[in-house]
Amino acid sequence: MITKEDVEHIGWLARIEISEQETVEYMEKLNSVLDYFGQLDELPTEDVAPTYHVAEIFNVFREDVVEESLPQEDVLANTEHKQDGAFKSPKIV
Amino acid sequence: MVYENPDGVKIGLEIHVQLNKLNTKMFCGCSSKYHDSAPNTHTCPICLGLPGALPVLNKKTVEAAIKVGLALEGEIAEETQFHRKNYFYPDLPKGFQVTQYDYPIVSKGKVVIEGEDGEHTVGIWRAHMEEDPGKLVHIGSIEKSKGVLIDYNRSGMPLIETVTAPDMRTPKEGRRFLDKFRNILEYLDVFDGNLEGAMRVDANVSVYGGTRVEVKNISSHKGVEKALLYEIMRQKNVIRRGGKITQETRHFDEARGVTIGMRTKEEAEDYRYFREPDLMPMKVSDWIPRIKETFPELPDAKRSRFIEQYGITDMHAKSLTSKIMLADFYEGVCKEGTDPKQAATWTADVLLGEFNYRDLVISSYDGSTIGCINDKDHSITNSVRVADMVKLISLFADGKISDRAAVEVVRSILDGEEEKTPLQIIEEKGLFKAEDDLVTKAVSEAIAENEAAVQDYLGGAEKSLNFLVGQVMKKTKGTADAKTAREMLVKELKG
Numbered sequence: 001m002i003t004k005e006d007v008e009h010i011g012w013l014a015r016i017e018i019s020e021q022e023t024v025e026y027m028e029k030l031n032s033v034l035d036y037f038g039q040l041d042e043l044p045t046e047d048v049a050p051t052y053h054v055a056e057i058f059n060v061f062r063e064d065v066v067e068e069s070l071p072q073e074d075v076l077a078n079t080e081h082k083q084d085g086a087f088k089s090p091k092i093v
Numbered sequence: 094m095v096y097e098n099p100d101g102v103k104i105g106l107e108i109h110v111q112l113n114k115l116n117t118k119m120f121c122g123c124s125s126k127y128h129d130s131a132p133n134t135h136t137c138p139i140c141l142g143l144p145g146a147l148p149v150l151n152k153k154t155v156e157a158a159i160k161v162g163l164a165l166e167g168e169i170a171e172e173t174q175f176h177r178k179n180y181f182y183p184d185l186p187k188g189f190q191v192t193q194y195d196y197p198i199v200s201k202g203k204v205v206i207e208g209e210d211g212e213h214t215v216g217i218w219r220a221h222m223e224e225d226p227g228k229l230v231h232i233g234s235i236e237k238s239k240g241v242l243i244d245y246n247r248s249g250m251p252l253i254e255t256v257t258a259p260d261m262r263t264p265k266e267g268r269r270f271l272d273k274f275r276n277i278l279e280y281l282d283v284f285d286g287n288l289e290g291a292m293r294v295d296a297n298v299s300v301y302g303g304t305r306v307e308v309k310n311i312s313s314h315k316g317v318e319k320a321l322l323y324e325i326m327r328q329k330n331v332i333r334r335g336g337k338i339t340q341e342t343r344h345f346d347e348a349r350g351v352t353i354g355m356r357t358k359e360e361a362e363d364y365r366y367f368r369e370p371d372l373m374p375m376k377v378s379d380w381i382p383r384i385k386e387t388f389p390e391l392p393d394a395k396r397s398r399f400i401e402q403y404g405i406t407d408m409h410a411k412s413l414t415s416k417i418m419l420a421d422f423y424e425g426v427c428k429e430g431t432d433p434k435q436a437a438t439w440t441a442d443v444l445l446g447e448f449n450y451r452d453l454v455i456s457s458y459d460g461s462t463i464g465c466i467n468d469k470d471h472s473i474t475n476s477v478r479v480a481d482m483v484k485l486i487s488l489f490a491d492g493k494i495s496d497r498a499a500v501e502v503v504r505s506i507l508d509g510e511e512e513k514t515p516l517q518i519i520e521e522k523g524l525f526k527a528e529d530d531l532v533t534k535a536v537s538e539a540i541a542e543n544e545a546a547v548q549d550y551l552g553g554a555e556k557s558l559n560f561l562v563g564q565v566m567k568k569t570k571g572t573a574d575a576k577t578a579r580e581m582l583v584k585e586l587k588g
Contacts, residue, residue, distance in 0.1 A: 060149060089241045091239060
């Protein structure tokens with residue numbers, strides 16, 4: 001069961017402001033999603049190894065070969081917050 | 094003698110090592126050679142975390158991790174994979190860091206160091222692969238920051254994080270562990286420790302009656318001893334005054350040599366690790382035999398071989414193998430037919446001593462020349478050729494120059510503006526050992542010109558003899574053998 005506190009915590013982790021009304025709404029919706037997935041518990045899975053990828057693929061690598069990087073102006077094109085070739089962020093910590 | 098550890102100090106280290114010898118980053122083809130570049134010039138959609146960009150793992154990262162695991166005598170996992178560690182901080186453009194969680198590639202290793210009471214084993218809990226975040230520059234100090242500038246050139250560089258057991262008991266053991274670990278990494282040729290940010294260390298420290306405190310931001314292997322000394326003293330003082338140690342994260346300020354408590358977060362850390370769906374799991378344990386085939390000789394093995402093969406002392410062998418480049422240089426000198434014991438003395442004692450005196454750290458060896466950079470200013474470089482060392486030692490061994498003159502040649506090689514061979518330096522400075530009659534002449538002159546000193550000496554003032562020897566050395570420009578000069582003076586004056 002997802003509680004109101006859980007929703008508030010998830011909101012904080014995602015840095016999303018959630019109103020009182022939304023908190024209740026999301027709690028109900030998230031619980032209904034969980035219930036839906038709960039149907040899987042009805043299947044016997046004791047002897048099945050956990051699956052994390054639908055494709056049974058291992059070992060995908062690239063060789064250590066240099067490719068061209070983006071020009072600095074392209075990198076910074078999408079932000080207004082820049083200084084001396086760097087992205088600028090508000091005070092943190 | 095067993096080290097008692099009276100304060101119950103326990104130190105564990107987390108060491109981040111950048112695999113900066115690789116050509117490219119961990120998940121994209123951006124060049125890893127960004128250290129002298131303008132900000133955000135070594136980035137692409139993958140390492141900037143732009144939507145839709147897909148990472149593909151650099152094979153060499155995995156090979157390097159296996160090498161490190163084998164060198165640490167650890168277990169290499171049959172199957173291993175990546176996770177996402179989610180948190181908001183501007184050094185991570187994606188909002189998560191790709192790292193390893195419950196299936197690290199390496200586990201259960203060990204490193205034997207020279208401890209307070211002889212050989213001491215430090216356990217390795219794990220070593221895993223992860224990506225380096227970008228670099229933040231705080232506008233103002235970290236405590237009074239007005240904002241940050243972010244450079245993503247470092248973002249996505251391959252790292253290996255190694256976590257030790259809390260087996261170290263003094264700051265000195267902490268430093269020795271790091272020195273040894275760094276040396277091993279250089280032997281494996283996966284890492285250049287002289288590059289900025291190549292090795293970053295966090296330490297977990299506790300004392301009796303306290304709890305574990307994490308010290309972050311120890312950026313040099315020399316800083317670790319200072320940070321640990323301070324933190325242990327701080328914790329002991331708090332307990333002595335009846336206070337309580339709180340479990341917290343502290344920041345090491347290297348310039349001031351202190352650790353500073355960071356504001357604690359209201360919420361406990363919650364990284365919501367989950368499997369990285371963009372990267373496939375790996376089964377790479379079958380690479381081990383191939384990697385072992387080309388595995389380099391590690392420091393301890395080389396040290397034993399040097400003692401056996403060259404008949405040198407353990408002190409010399411230890412010193413010479415403390416850097417792979419120095420060990421290779423030494424063997425280069427020996428290969429030219431130089432007496433290994435002489436080569437050890439002139440390399441480990443004289444050359445290394447002169448390097449240290451000038452704050453030079455060894456940074457390269459190309460088979461014929463050993464290169465150094467100044468530890469405080471990396472733009473200052475220096476070098477010494479194997480051929481010059483061989484010639485110098487042979488001139489000394491043949492009695493053509495005194496040991497003092499030979500040291501002067503080494504200094505001239507390091508301090509001279511132009512590149513010169515030892516023979517050129519010896520000729521220019523007139524350093525060839527003086528012929529006996531030259532010394533005889535200098536002795537007579539010294540006696541004739543310094544009557545007061547002669548009288549003092551004859552009157553029992555032994556010190557005056559030192560003055561006269563000095564005069565002879567001056568007259569022969571240091572080419573006379575001091576012992577011979579002294580004997581000749583005594584003979585001349587006292588018959």
